[in-house]
Amino acid sequence: MYFDGYGYHGTSFEQTYRCYPASFIDKAQIENGDKVIMPPSALDRLASLHIDYPMLFELRNAATERLSHCGVLEFIAEEGMIYMPYWMMENLLLQEGDFVRVKNVTIPKGTYVKLQPHTKDFLDISNPKAILETTLRNFSCLTTGDSIMVAYNNKKYYIDIVESKPSHAISIIETDCEVDFAPPLDYKEPEKPARPIPTGKAPAEEPPAEPEPKFNPFTGPARRLDGKPLKMQPPQQATASSGGSQDKRSNAVSSGAGAGAPSSSSSQSTNRQSQGKLVFGSKETPKDTSKEKANKPEPPKTEEEPKFQAFSGKKYSLKG
Template sequence: MRFYAGFGYHGSNFEQTYRCYPASFFDKPHLEGGDKVIMPPSALDRLASLHIEYPMLFELHNDATQRISHCGVLEFVAEEGMIIMPYWMMQNMLLQEGDTVRVKNTTLPKGTYVKLQPHTTDFLDISNPKAILEKTLRNFSCLTTSDSIMVAYNNKQYYIDIVETKPASAVSIIETDCEVDFAPPLDYKEPEKTQQPSVPTSEATAEDEDAKVEDELKFKPFTGSGKRLDGKASKLQATEIPSASRSSPSDSNKRVNQEMVAPASSGASNSTRQKSGKLVFGSSANSNKEPQKAPVKDDEYPKKDEPKFQAFSGKSYSLKR
């Protein structure tokens, strides 16, 4: 049997150097969805004689760049001296077409924890990224810290970094329950907090004055003088009138006596003299105290309302004749 230069077996372990080529060279695009490679038939013969444990896992070395990764094997149908790899795996190891890669068999512990970091936020926009990730990882045998795996979905490729793995830097994910955590995507940016620019004191004073002017120009409801519906002066009007101009108590009593003399005419004149005005809301409208009357002219002074029914009023008669 003829072997490629550098091909050989060392001791009880499998270790071999191959030239690597991407899966697209051999019309095997299904390799891109996992981490499995295709090796030559001679590798299977040697592995069988060593009684290697299944599933078969391998450690890949790029001696030129000191990059290390891990993979599984799918088939043993490649040409001798050649290994067919997913293109994303060649990118991880900085391998070009035809470069040499050293392959060793290895055993990895079962993974218990994996932390992933998508390259772009587009991956999080998928309706169910967890289900897509679980489906993709079924085609993987192992995960290595610092590798970038590729997830294909809806004719688009998403790259995800392996940030951390436990209990080792490389773990097997075959038939194991593994906790998965996500780190923020590489292109994620925190929303910037809007900072208000500092305004000089002079400008701030000018702005305050402008604000005051605007407040004065705004419509203010329930302002101005208010009047009661019964014609009496409101408390606010009574306080605005100077105390010196108020009428004396004797004058008020005199007017009240005059009103009591002619109750009928008083009710008619009161209805004609009463003026319409605004309603008064607040404490002044609900106050129990009698508001003070403002001094007005005798002919404009609102007379006291008389009740509709007055008992025992009118002339008195004696039963004796």
């Protein structure tokens, strides 16, 4: 079956056209998407077929066996010609006026796609996710192995389609698709600084660690809450004095131990009796020492220490 000189056979659309970039027609907006402009005869043929909408097409370069997919924007091209984005011609390795095979296909809706920017400058954009979502609204489908172009702030960013699911070509029209990013092609991991290896010198031995001082509680100086000078002896002096008193007490105890000692220590008992001390277990009575006590002067009476009274200091006002 022939239509206007072009051969259309079967129930599918397949035709060969000469391709040209968007600069040959006043349709610069097609550079920001994946849609092509085809001749009116293609629309007449497609309308007579039972095809799925939206219309999606397979583009094939027979010379290099490169393959891609696209949508259609308008049917206003000259007969035998097709206009497409220049980045799409680069993917298919096509030059101006080369032949490209166009065939209508049905592509499943995508569920996952993995993208890889060519340069890490794309990640420096303040919100690359929003820019990517806005750009992909002009796309109908994505093909694994293609490099799409994202234009932002008078600069072009190229992004590779690394992986797509459930097929190598997916439709992104009215679908929820998970997007993942691979590291940019020019990304380099920071190198870890290498440790210098000493040559001819033995490794220096580390000095032994000093033992940590043990914690001794209550070793600081004592302070009174009322600010008065401390009349009690410090713990060290007190222990020293207590040691002396313990020696005296031990001597006294040893001297008093004669109560349970045998009678052979009579000389010690006589000395004790001569000093006017009472020794238990002795039959002899001590000497009367009342006269000696009368002759001895009485020790001076010590003043009683004032009792501590809380909150008895001076008053101060916070206002000064």
